[in-house]
Amino acid sequence: MAKLNGILKIEGTLDNLTFYKSGDGHMVRTKGGVSKKRILNDPAFIRTRENGAEFGKSANAGKMLRMAVGPLVFKAKDAKLSSRLLQLMSKIKNLDTISLRGERNVAEGILTAEGQMALRGFDFNIQAPLQGVLFSPYTLDTVTGAVTIPDLNPSEQVRFPGGATHFSLRSAFVNLDFSSGVSSVTYSDVAVLAIDTTIATQTITPNGAPDGSATQLYLLLIEFYQEMNGIQYPLKNGAFNVLNILEVVKN
Template sequence: MKKKKTPLTRKRVLTNPVFELTRQNNTEFSRAVTANRLLHHAFIPGLRNMAHRYVSGRLTKIMFKILQSDQVNGRGERRVPQGVLSILEGFNFNRDTSLQNVFRTHYSAILDRDSMRVTISIPSLIPKAMIDTASGANAFMLTAMAASLHFEKENYSVEPVQTDLLDISLDLHENLQLHMPVIGHQPDNKVVAALGIEFFHKLQGTIEPVAKVHNALAVIKVF
């Protein structure tokens, strides 16, 4: 059968007023993809021991939602930095294991703008009661990061901070604090803080990581 030639061309899509809505959607979707890629790359140091398949699609969806919340610019011109970035809070990089489910304790994150340092504080932690040990682990480590990002210039800086290996069998860890310097920060940058937990088997002097699927990393605060 002879193939019919379509009247639809790339030039027509790019110039015809009929496709204005399509062009606007494509432009904004591209911005959401760029924002996803930037944040994903910024937190790669905390993702090396995490299962994070499909994170790109889920994160792009969140970024597009943030972009749509921009009340400053009109359709087609909306941007992630002008949106409600707090929508990111609670996002888990591991689709199958959420920080909220495995690390059930109170914590807070504050930004000291004079010293440009984010501090995550955990006043009281009873691991046996507050940490999900379905993985069979008997030890854990916390990882924290505070990324300074410029979504439009597509640059970021981040310096991960980790605790020592902590024993799940201990009754109480008091006043745990993770201090993260916000390096290379500029006035137009946003600061995104994340907290993660990794699990280990500690036995007779050896330390073995558990399967990556049990570890978690989540955005906990956007400044």
């Protein structure tokens, strides 16, 4: 695999070269020499098939998570979210010590303490991690999903981008079954706060508990705005927004 430089940017296949665009720019690679039919049927490629099956399961688990909290992910994500989630889900899948090789999956891996720990603290926008934006302790009620930030002083405890005049807080309480993809989510109301020295305790509580009895996820979203003539405008399409998984609990 090589990166393509120059003014001519093309996509497609030419002779034995494949040109394509990725998150890292325009790339070029040589065309593979092993046929798909042989990989699917030749006993020599059994490990390849097993790895491919588990790769697909991990990719699907990442998609399940993105879909479960889609409205929030749309507001706070980075360009490599899918690949980062795939890497994380593959790590969780490896914690499945029950399934046969080729059948290991995230649904089993997330049952372990290590699997839950791996997902806990995940930032959907690596450019704006929670620990680099919110400098205040908080508490989480895993029964109600309420997030409480005591005595928050926005101007001193929130790292805000230039031009921001306000920010908002919103929490989500998710129940996600990684084996079926079935999910349920409840959200809190949006709390909009001015970036000033006003000190107040902020509590954001989802409107009830979600249905289901699978993996419970608790998320916090922080969005930034600029107020102009009484209207609050999102900053730079969410590039500075935070979305973090605060806690993971197997119900």
